[in-house]
Every structure is written in C-alpha cells, then in structure tokens.
Amino acid sequence: MSLFLAEGDPVTLALRGFARVHADLVELSEDPVFLRARDRDPRRTVGLVSGGGSGHEPLHGGFLGRGMLDAVAPGQVFASPHNRQVLAASRAAAGPGGVIHIVKNYTGDRINFGIAAERLRHDGIEVRRVLVDDDLATESAETATGRRGTGATVIVEKLLGAAADEGLGLDELAALGARFAAASRSLAVAARAQTSPQTGAPSFELGPDELEYGVGIHGERAAKTITRPPVGELVTRMLDELLAGLPPGPDDLVVLVNGLGGTTQLELYGVFDQVAGELSARGLGVRGSLVGTYVPALDMAGFSLTLTRLDPSWDRWWRAPAMTPAFVRLEENR
Numbered sequence: 001m002s003l004f005l006a007e008g009d010p011v012t013l014a015l016r017g018f019a020r021v022h023a024d025l026v027e028l029s030e031d032p033v034f035l036r037a038r039d040r041d042p043r044r045t046v047g048l049v050s051g052g053g054s055g056h057e058p059l060h061g062g063f064l065g066r067g068m069l070d071a072v073a074p075g076q077v078f079a080s081p082h083n084r085q086v087l088a089a090s091r092a093a094a095g096p097g098g099v100i101h102i103v104k105n106y107t108g109d110r111i112n113f114g115i116a117a118e119r120l121r122h123d124g125i126e127v128r129r130v131l132v133d134d135d136l137a138t139e140s141a142e143t144a145t146g147r148r149g150t151g152a153t154v155i156v157e158k159l160l161g162a163a164a165d166e167g168l169g170l171d172e173l174a175a176l177g178a179r180f181a182a183a184s185r186s187l188a189v190a191a192r193a194q195t196s197p198q199t200g201a202p203s204f205e206l207g208p209d210e211l212e213y214g215v216g217i218h219g220e221r222a223a224k225t226i227t228r229p230p231v232g233e234l235v236t237r238m239l240d241e242l243l244a245g246l247p248p249g250p251d252d253l254v255v256l257v258n259g260l261g262g263t264t265q266l267e268l269y270g271v272f273d274q275v276a277g278e279l280s281a282r283g284l285g286v287r288g289s290l291v292g293t294y295v296p297a298l299d300m301a302g303f304s305l306t307l308t309r310l311d312p313s314w315d316r317w318w319r320a321p322a323m324t325p326a327f328v329r330l331e332e333n334r
Contacts (some may be wrong), residue, residue, distance in 0.1 A: 022325045036071045037064040041165040050102040053078045058272035062326025068161035078218045078256035080108030098170045104149025105133035108212030132176030134186040136317030137214030150307035152184035162317035184310040185245045190215040190302030235274040249309035252287035256306035261296030
C-alpha cells in the first residue's frame with residue numbers, strides 16, 4: 001500500500017476510480033475537486049455538505065446520495081480540503097433553503113469551511129455549521145481545540161440526511177445536528193500504527209503487548225500507551241469512559257463499532273458482541289448498530305466505539321431509507 005501511495009497523486013486516482021465504480025450515484029468535479037450526489041429527495045430544500053482529509057474512506061464520499069449527503073470536498077491524505085473545494089461543493093449542493101456544513105472539529109477543517117461559508121453568504125446563499133466533536137480522548141484542558149470529530153460523523157450525517165429529506169428548514173436542521181453531535185461520544189484504540197505514505201514504515205512503534213488508548217483518526221498517538229488487556233476488559237474500560245462522558249438522555253443507543261483500516265470484520269463483530277452484552281447488562285438498549293470500517297486511518301490496526309443516545313423522536317430518521325455507496329437501506333428498518 002505504501003508503495004502505491006508514493007506514486008503520483010493517489011487521491012486523484014482514487015477519486016476517479018470511486019466515481020467510475022459508483023457512476024450511478026455520484027459525479028466527480030476535478031477543478032476544483034469535489035464529489036456530488038446525482039440524486040436527492042425532491043422534498044429536500046437544504047443541501048448537506050461535508051468533507052475532510054483522504055485516507056478515511058468511505059468517509060465522506062461513501063455517504064453521498066439520497067438520504068445522506070449532497071456533496072463532499074476531499075482533501076489530500078490527512079489534510080483539510082481547500083476552501084475553494086468547499087465553496088464549489090456547497091454551490092453545487094445548495095437548495096433554495098441554503099446549505100448545512102457538517103464539519104469535524106479540526107482546526108484546518110474549521111478554517112476552510114469557515115472561509116467558504118463567508119463567501120457563500122456574500123453570494124446570497126444561507127449557510128449553517130454543524131460541528132462534530134465526539135472524541136473523548138481529546139477532552140482535556142490541555143487540548144486547545146476541544147474534542148476532535150471522529151466516528152459520530154457517520155451517525156450525524158445519517159440522521160441529518162433523513163431529517164433534511166422531510167423538508168426541514170436551515171435553522172431547524174442546524175439545531176438538530178448540534179443535538180445529534182452533543183448526544184455522541186467516541187473512543188479509539190490501536191495495536192499497530194498506520195503505514196506512513198512517505199516512508200512505507202509504521203508511523204509509530206508499539207511493542208507486541210502494547211496498545212495506544214485514545215488514538216486519533218489521523219494516526220495521532222494516544223496520550224497513553226497501555227499493556228494490552230483481554231478484549232472483554234478493554235471493552236468494559238472503554239464503555240465505562242464513554243457512558244461517563246455522555247450527557248444524560250435516553251437509555252436506547254446507536255452503537256458504531258468502527259475498524260481503523262487493518263482490523264477484520266471477524267474481529268469487529270466479536271467486539272460488537274462484547275459491547276452489546278455489556279450494555280444489556282447495564283440496562284441499556286442497542287436501538288441501532290453499525291459494524292464495519294467506516295472511518296479508518298489508512299491501514300491502522302484498531303477500532304473505535306461510538307455511542308449516541310437516540311432520542312425517540314430521532315428513531316425514524318435512523319431507520320429511514322438511504323442509497324449511498326457505503327450505506328444502503330432500501331426501506332425503513334423496524
């Protein structure tokens with residue numbers, strides 16, 4: 001993989017390939033670079049736009065289509081998109097009611113989406129921001145930017161997309177998006193670093209019995225390295241922290257068990273079984289679930305857990321149909 005990434009412009013090649021494979025769902029603009037969904041619910045009056053660094057596929061392009069996003073702006077590997085990309089994607093996606101930017105809480109993303117928003121307003125296009133900041137590992141006084149945006153982005157995009165398909169307006173969608181993000185927390189661990197595209201070597205070293213606890217989706221090392229415990233003990237520890245970090249709310253949860261790129265589906269389903277059993281023992285319900293690689297960090301070996309408290313009024317949005325390259329729900333799932 002590292003040899004391939006070192007040749008030419010891997011992001012452009014990947015985007016062209018993605019657009020060819022999913023030509024029925026998405027279209028690619030190369031100057032400036034952005035992707036747009038070919039279809040959306042006719043009731044939708046507000047466009048939904050997201051984006052961020054590459055290396056996290058299927059985030060965000062995999063969630064383009066009816067029921068989720070209208071356009072995305074992909075940056076280079078682990079780098080924010082340029083504000084020109086965000087601007088062009090937003091112009092292409094905006095509906096008569098304006099556009100919502102779904103932004104992960106990273107400095108570059110906030111700056112470039114912010115510049116694009118100013119230019120959109122100058123053009124007479126109303127825009128609001130939904131900031132996703134779910135990562136417990138960066139919730140500390142030492143972190144100037146606050147919690148990073150990670151796996152909860154997928155859940156926010158699904159819920160907000162379904163709400164937008166009901167024809168809700170700009171301010172109502174922005175308020176809902178803020179509530180979705182506030183009800184979500186994530187935590188990630190890794191047993192092996194991602195491969196550096198520049199060197200072909202792991203970006204950091206870990207011993208065979210070590211685990212990075214609180215790793216970032218850009219491959220950032222965690223604040224602490226621990227001795228790797230059995231999976232059951234690890235899941236218990238992670239759930240203790242996630243549940244303590246969640247604000248009060250309903251006992252029904254959406255659970256995302258997300259692979260970081262180098263973890264098999266076999267392992268992820270095993271983790272989910274541990275998670276579901278633990279939550280049931282604590283009197284909590286799993287109302288919705290996703291298990292798979294949705295927000296990786298290239299080929300990092302590890303996983304993240306995301307919990308979202310599902311307000312009963314949001315349940316229909318979680319179960320609403322969607323048709324995207326990476327998330328398909330053909331009919332309401334009860």
